[in-house]
Amino acid sequence: MSDPANALLEARKKNYDLPESPRSVGWTHIQRATVADRENPFVLETGKTLWPVEVEYETYGRLNRTRDNAIMVFHALSGDAHVAGWDADAEKMGRTWRLARPGWWDDFIGPGKPLDTGRYFIICANVLGSCYGTTGPTSMCPSAGEPYRMSFPAVSVGDWVRLHGRLLDHLGIDTLLAAIGGSLGGQQALEFSLSMPERVRGAIILAASPWLSAQGLAFNAVARHVIMTDPHWNNGNYSSDKGPEHGLSAARMIGHITYLSRMSMENKFGRRRGRTPSNDRSEGWIVNENGNGNSNGAFEEDPFFEVESYLRYQGSRFVQRFDANSYLYILRAMDHYDASTWGHGDLIEAARRVKCNNLIISFTSDWLYPPGSCRDWATALSRLGRSVTYVNIPSSYGHDAFLLEVEQEGNLVRSFIHQLEKID
Template sequence: MTTSQELNNLDNSVGIVETKYYSFSEKIKLENGLDFGPITVAYETYGKLNENKDNAILVLHALSGDAHAAGYHSQEDKKPGWWDDMIGPGRAFDTNKYFVISSNILGGCKGTTGPASINPETQKPYALTFPMITVEDMVKVQKKLIDYLGIQSLLSVTGGSMGGMQAMEWAINYPEMVKSVIVIASTSRLSAQGIAFNQVGRSAIISDPNWNNGNYYDSEAPAMGLAIARMIGHITYLSEESMHQKFGRKLQNKTELDFSFDINFQVESYLRYQGKSFVDRFDANSYLYITKAMDYFDIPQKYGSLTKAFKQIGAKFLVISFSSDWLFPPEQSKDIVKTLMKIDKEVTYCDIESPYGHDAFLLEYKQQAKMVKGFLKSVTDKLYN
């Protein structure tokens, strides 16, 4: 039975949405030099593409995201898409004005071709025969989708965290196509600290006996390893302040310490829950491949410098960071902004005061919405007035 609150949620969002699929047999040239295909892309769209096909906004997800960015898949859905607070009628990405596209990345496990997909040559899951990929490879697949939709110009490309990495690759590789870029809680290169945390997470998965060198699809999955990887990753998404406010040293269903290795503290219970729920919706091999793609991401090294990478960009930028984000700290966003300013590119920057750490880009939607609305208005005013 659908409650009045759930109906109200449906009324205030893009409503019931459907995940669609686009497949192409043509192989793409991966950054590692290999040709790979065929590829299927899972995607969702919200709003309507206008007659001129110039109101499209591409939303790009982070490590554990998927194509389901907004709305509900059914009236029974208890949880909307991962950026529902930002996408919908009257929201930051206003679906009364814009045609919003969201797709699952290459290497993912939510409908787009990844290591869990069936290799047509063997009729078995790719597993570790899936090729190593990069953020640029993800963007190449997204470009195929945009071409399929008949869109030649993107009003904006946007994403938080790894989504911001993809947005910058879009601006660099397709400068005439991208009119604006919104980079949120991201970086131009993954830091040594970020690589280190990713490596610990991958080690947890690989050390799980059930991983079986990636060949677990017809047996028990490496649930413990993936859960630990998620717990490690989730700690980096929070901040000391937010953890103190939410948990402190509160005990979990206890009035005193029990002097055992059982769960004693609320924060322990929370992390265990995060790990378990992640296992139910994500593939361990996808986690390995996607985190490795993030490790490889280094725009300055790839193009010679950040200045050289951004030189041909024609897009206007909005860069947003969060004060307590220690995974992708504000200084990394400021490096992007300073480089754009140095070469006379249009850029707006905002560092939002927030206690929520890296996860703030999914939580601080009111302040982000105000910035994004104003930015998109300035972009459309410049283009069409």
């Protein structure tokens, strides 16, 4: 187990807002709610039913007397409900990696931050299929008495959003002030405005489009392939102590390539070497015993370039905190999401369902959800006369910009929410 004190000392070096900081939400605790049972099962878009369904979530700030200051944050592909502050339950839940840093959007959520917890009640929940407390492949199947694994039914972005609606019912919240998310979380915010138009006053969609491009589908296909061809995947029936670690690590490496732009990779790594080769003749190869050099050599397993070291680090760290089957299920939902389904394939017809105000932000160097694709949704809304603001922020960070361009993005979000508060 990690030492919380040492983890916090390390955090001080990184300028995080520590628990005692007036800008931090402090120590946080997970919350759980059962939102579906035998008498009230959850019906998936496939028609299959699921029960019991438990949702793990976190909240920050206070719900006001009129219950109209709630903002729901939707997490991205590998995110979770721990969006801000410091997880007080990390040791108990075996999530020790959280001891080293606050929630994944801590720069954005807290007193005086764009999502001001002195003003708003912030909610974030893990999606269906998650490995972080919400029912998923790692949960126990009541009829089998063992984890679902790959017998867990296929889930969709639409299923996630409807389940979020059940959580809001549980919390006694009829209407959100805003729904906000980036990447796959942005698609959930978009879907919320379509599936429950009466329950949200504003949708804030960051680095997300109505569907994933063919290029994005291709990267996800390769990610699934490396997981499912890992011999330890075993058709999803792996043990908790011996899973498809190599496959999951490689899948995460693939994902990280899509999160960065060419410029950010050049600036961060270039062609810099991560170490000095042991034999100058090899230049990244192992020289065999006969000294024949590259002709019969094999690649060295140790990374040679800095970018290799970075990707391997991200892959190995991800294996410590995520489940391979959950990753497969969430990737599938990401691939299959298509907002135009609400209009029978016509995006403008789908947009007719939207009643809320909309803020759509893209980033110039994002090629996973490129600006043109994000603009498609803004254009559809605009043609129907819906209230929409679209901004394309100049950034060299690629898709990760929605997490990094805090100042520009934050000012836009803050202003948009203030305007929502003025609308009757």
